[in-house]
Amino acid sequence: MVAKGDMLYAWASTEEGVRKGECGGAVTALLKYALESRMVDGVLVVKKGSDIYDATVEIVTDPADVEKASGSLHCGTLLLSKILTKYLEGANGMKLALPVKGCDTMGILELAKREKINLDNLILIGLNCGGSVSPVDATKMITEKFATSPADVVKEEIDKGQFIIIKKDGSHKGISIDELEDEGYGRRTNCRRCLYKIPRQADLACGNWGVIGDKAGKATFIEVCSEKGANLVEEAAASGALATAPADPKGIAIRGKVEGAMLKLGEKWRKKDFSALSDKLWDTIKEETSRCIKCYSCIENCPVCLPIEAELKKATTMVPTGQIPPSPMFHMRRFAHISDSCINCGQCEELCPMDIPLALLSHAVRSEGDATYNPKLGSAPYKN
Numbered sequence: 001m002v003a004k005g006d007m008l009y010a011w012a013s014t015e016e017g018v019r020k021g022e023c024g025g026a027v028t029a030l031l032k033y034a035l036e037s038r039m040v041d042g043v044l045v046v047k048k049g050s051d052i053y054d055a056t057v058e059i060v061t062d063p064a065d066v067e068k069a070s071g072s073l074h075c076g077t078l079l080l081s082k083i084l085t086k087y088l089e090g091a092n093g094m095k096l097a098l099p100v101k102g103c104d105t106m107g108i109l110e111l112a113k114r115e116k117i118n119l120d121n122l123i124l125i126g127l128n129c130g131g132s133v134s135p136v137d138a139t140k141m142i143t144e145k146f147a148t149s150p151a152d153v154v155k156e157e158i159d160k161g162q163f164i165i166i167k168k169d170g171s172h173k174g175i176s177i178d179e180l181e182d183e184g185y186g187r188r189t190n191c192r193r194c195l196y197k198i199p200r201q202a203d204l205a206c207g208n209w210g211v212i213g214d215k216a217g218k219a220t221f222i223e224v225c226s227e228k229g230a231n232l233v234e235e236a237a238a239s240g241a242l243a244t245a246p247a248d249p250k251g252i253a254i255r256g257k258v259e260g261a262m263l264k265l266g267e268k269w270r271k272k273d274f275s276a277l278s279d280k281l282w283d284t285i286k287e288e289t290s291r292c293i294k295c296y297s298c299i300e301n302c303p304v305c306l307p308i309e310a311e312l313k314k315a316t317t318m319v320p321t322g323q324i325p326p327s328p329m330f331h332m333r334r335f336a337h338i339s340d341s342c343i344n345c346g347q348c349e350e351l352c353p354m355d356i357p358l359a360l361l362s363h364a365v366r367s368e369g370d371a372t373y374n375p376k377l378g379s380a381p382y383k384n
């Protein structure tokens with residue numbers, strides 16, 4: 001019997017599923033089983049769009065289509081929580097299973113607290129996450145540091161501290177993430193500061209850390225985080241869709257060490273980024289936001305900023321209309337809205353056409369508060 005707290009290795013029971021999966025295809029097998037068994041009405045997957053720099057989202061209702069999304073994409077610009085509220089009525093009318101990174105999970109939980117997402121209708125299959133790369137930065141990095149045309153790359157991976165590209169001709173090239181980041185390339189800056197590497201608030205937390213021996217690269221380490229997750233794994237294994245084995249105790253210890261090292265690295269980046277702002281946060285906000293063209297993208301794409309759009313665009317005493325750049329109060333009002341809930345997902349910054357480091361600024365403000373306030377961000381919603 002599978003129970004909350006269990007740690008196991010898992011992989012797809014078909015050879016094709018193992019081959020297509022990033023690390024043995026367990027996540028795809030679980031999503032497919034959830035759909036086939038009618039536990040859910042649909043599966044929300046992240047799959048390659050026009051190329052590997054274009055991660056897109058699709059709702060799949062035919063189990064045969066789930067495998068088309070096998071594999072990890074590290075270079076897209078997406079956050080699944082906002083997609084659930086914007087296009088899927090917060091999963092109110094439909095049961096869904098979906099793979100989620102730490103920031104997706106945090107956004108979903110914050111929106112559930114605001115009653116914008118119905119958690120009862122979701123099965124969250126968490127993915128450990130060492131970080132992602134913006135599509136624009138990825139193509140620049142591949143051109144300049146890997147001396148390769150981005151169009152020649154058919155797959156990218158982040159493994160053992162390296163960013164690795166695989167080219168059309170089958171050749172590989174890997175460069176250490178530390179080296180890339182020292183030279184201004186590498187992961188998104190918010191990902192460097194992220195401390196949510198194993199998403200234990202999801203129903204399952206899945207990843208490759210801790211898979212050792214002959215299963216390395218061919219299985220996923222699953223930490224069972226809820227009864228819902230335990231039920232899915234148990235039923236999928238009993239049906240023959242998923243193969244499992246107990247996790248190797250040495251693997252469990254290694255996974256703990258890797259997580260610890262990643263958290264330490266995240267703290268290092270926080271210290272570096274925030275101390276650079278320490279006595280000039282306000283001046284930096286004023287200077288950086290003076291480039292703002294008031295396009296509203298930062299507001300529309302933030303998972304925790306929930307303004308009534310028509311109200312927001314009206315003139316107010318503090319934020320008159322018709323000014324570009326807008327009054328600094330335009331930004332202060334937004335920071336005030338999100339100062340208790342910025343999850344450092346990076347969407348505002350990445351989608352700002354004027355390259356204003358918005359996530360850095362909100363995260364700096366929020367991190368001060370997070371040291372003091374409860375509940376911590378990304379924690380499960382309060383139960384009445």
Ligand code: FAD
Binds near residue numbers: 028070074
């Ligand atoms: P598969 O069966 O191949 O299924 C993968 C699923 O992930 C698919 O359903 C696909 O839709 C979904 N997916 C792909 N890209 C994304 C995305 N960007 N956002 C949300 N869902 C996506 N594991 C670690 O142990 N350490 C890490 O540092 C680590 N970093 C990761 C970073 C990213 C951005 C991602 C997406 C995953 C990362 N993982 C990490 C998890 C790991 O790569 C595998 O996803 C996991 O081991 C499951 O493998 P699998 O073969 O069972 O998955």
Ligand code: SF4
Binds near residue numbers: 345
């Ligand atoms: Fe992964 Fe954290 Fe970056 Fe989200 S913010 S992509 S969870 S590292």
Ligand code: SF4
Binds near residue numbers: 338345
């Ligand atoms: Fe994400 Fe920016 Fe909103 Fe923070 S303010 S939650 S980083 S979009």
Ligand code: SF4
Binds near residue numbers: 293295297351355
């Ligand atoms: Fe201004 Fe950038 Fe926000 Fe657009 S996304 S309103 S330019 S800060």
